[in-house]
Amino acid sequence: MPSAWMLAEFDAPERILEAAVELRARGYARIEAFTPHAVPELEAALGIRRSWVPRIVLAGGATGAAFAFLLQWWLNGVNYPLNVGARPLFSAPAFIPITFETTVLFAALTAFVSWLAVTRLPTLNHSLLDVEAFNSVSIDRFWLAIKSSDEHYDRGRTTAELRELGALRVLLTPELEQ
Amino acid sequence: MTADSAALPLHGRLTGGGARGGAAPLADPPVMIGRPSYGELTSQLLRPITVASRWHLRLLALTGIGTLGLFAALTYTAIAGIGVWGVSVPVAWAFAITNFVWWIGIGHAGTFISAILLLFSSQWRTSINRVAEGMTLFAVMQAGLFPLFHLGRPWFFYWLIPYPSTMNVWPNFRSALPWDAAAVSTYFTVSFLFWYMGLVPDLAVARDASAQRWRRQIYGLFALGWRGSARDWSHYRVIYGLLAGLATPLVVSVHTVVSMDFATSQLPGWHSPMFPPYFVAGAIYSGFAMVLTLVIPIRRIFGLYNVVTERHLENMAKMLLCTGWIVTYSYIIEIFCAWYSGDRFERYVHLVSRPFGTYAFFVWLQFFCNCAVVQVFWSKRARRNPLILFVAALLINVGMWLERFNLIVTSLQRDFLPSSWGIYVPTPIDGAIFFGTLSFFLFLFLLFLRVVPFIPISELKELRHALGEADRRNGEQVHA
Secondary structure (H helix, E strand, O other), X not given: OOOOEEEEEEOOHHHHHHHHHHHHHOOOOOEEEEOOOOOHHHXXXXXOOOOOXXXXXXXXXXXHHHHHHHHHHHHHXXXXXXXXXXXXXXXXXXXXXXXXXXXXXXXXXXXXXXXXXXXXXXXXXXXXXXXXXXXXXXXXXXXXXXXXXXXXXXXXXXXXXXXXXXXXXXXXXXXXXX | OOOOOEOOOOOXXXXXXXXXOOEOOOOOOOOOOOOOOHHHXXXXXXXXXXXXXXHHHHHHHHHHHHHHHHHHHHHHHHHHOHHHOOOOOOOOOOHHHHHHHHHHXXXXXXXXXXXXXXXXXXXXXXXXXXXXXXXXXXXXXXXXXXXXXXXXXXXXXXXXXXXXXXXXXXXXOOOHHHHHHXXXXXXXXXXXXXXXXXXXXXXXXXXXXXXXXXXXXXXXXXXXXXXXXXXXXXXXXXXXXXXHHHHHHHHHHHHHHHHHHHHOOOXXXXXXXXXXXXXXXXXXXXXXXXXXXXXXHHHHHOOOOOOOOHHHHHHHHHHHHHHHHHHHHHHHHHHHHHHHHOOHHHHHHHHHHHHHOOOHHHHHHHHHHHHHHHHHHHOHHHHOXXXXXXXXXXXXXXXXXXXXXXXXXXXXXXXXXXXXXXXXXXOHHHHHHHHHHHXXXXXXHHHHHHHOOOOOHHXXXXXXXXXXXXXXXXXXXXXX
């Protein structure tokens, strides 16, 4: 059961933050939080490390720069020498604008594709999307999710702990209810 | 210290949260009026896409007809050839290139607002950024039409792309025109990715808040299954910031490259090394004017006074004043350099043919619209008055169009040899295409207002949260 979760609904970022910190202190490791907007403190509380995507984007940008510059050099300087007013065939300054644009283009495309890859989008059939109440996550509620595979997970005890930490309601994803 | 006076970090998306010190002057209006709950914000900002008003549909139909007119005029041009425009030798570039530069310049404010102001952590960017980004995309789409159809045989546009063809010919990359193709297509692609990525969490809001099943499915499809987990947000913030960083040099580079189309030629009036900064400032100037032209009616029609406040209007007016002065300064330096160079052809264009020649009326109108009108914004009252802002923004739009027209046409019609001088008169097709792109732009924009949340919902919630935190901290200070 890869995505069997216990879900707890909170009504404010402060409350879910407190709950996340407390649960982590009690030893829960497989916790995920879902929020209507970015809550950076929560990422720290859950021990999420800073995204490593920028490194790939740097590589993408560098590839774009090398590709565009070498392409222009090869096409205009070597493969098809076109004499325009006796200007040098390999004129590096004139190749800069396209090199720059291609760098940005490749970097941006890399950033976008990596974003889809690391956040596993598109995933239109995620089981959380089937939980009716979970819809409030994009509107005004903050949901904490604990994986059933967590060492500390115990249906009764975890439910009680979540309620004690201020959860408005506690739900199970369909896989767990069965 | 008022509740809003604490300067907040732009939102966690980029800086990682935490308040920054420093207080804005007391007199600044807030960036958000009242403290609506998340639910209230959601329903207010989704209302325009759930409830269709009759005027909206009527305007869509009207601009749709204009768009059909554009397509008809373009088809006619493609069939008959660009001789149906008023262009000829010596004035081979006229309305089309003027419109191209004008539209692409307008796009710059969108990227400026959404990317540069994001990096500078400006709170007042938040509620207007998506409108500005949409404006950018649609303006660049209009701009792209002109060089395409100016080719005369638009179906060969792909010859600009270096692909291995049986002709064994490659583009000449030492010319400014392939630079232009690269700059404009990159600009459009990056702006689109940035716009879409910003939109995804809000499409998820539209998905989750919709009552009808078909809406949930369509918004759900485009929301890509966004759930907003802390891990997703952490990558999102970093990558969104990266895209902003990547879009930022594009603001400067695109119009720089456009200006090189002119500056790399030897024509008097074009051959000037100051063109890149002069063009970029002009682009941001015209772009802010267009943002105001669009935002002021939207604010009124959709009743968005609480999220698009006087602060937003005033700051945009300040941007107009600032960029307006850079443009004015550029005009002065341009004329001074023409005189100081001692070059008789430059002197003739700048000192005789522009101010007193065939198009003198339009040149003086340009100076009036771009240099004189904007001075009204020294007054705080004018900066906060939507009507004055709207009228001034319209005049600046006109002025910036005239600037490009005068720059292109007066230089071409009076070059080195009097024997090759000529005149340019636009044809009805020229006019139809220009007004056609205005229609097409408005059509796309109205469609955008109708189908996607055009005020960023999740970002406003984040702003709301930050403001709430600031309120609380200030409250504690008062009670301490």
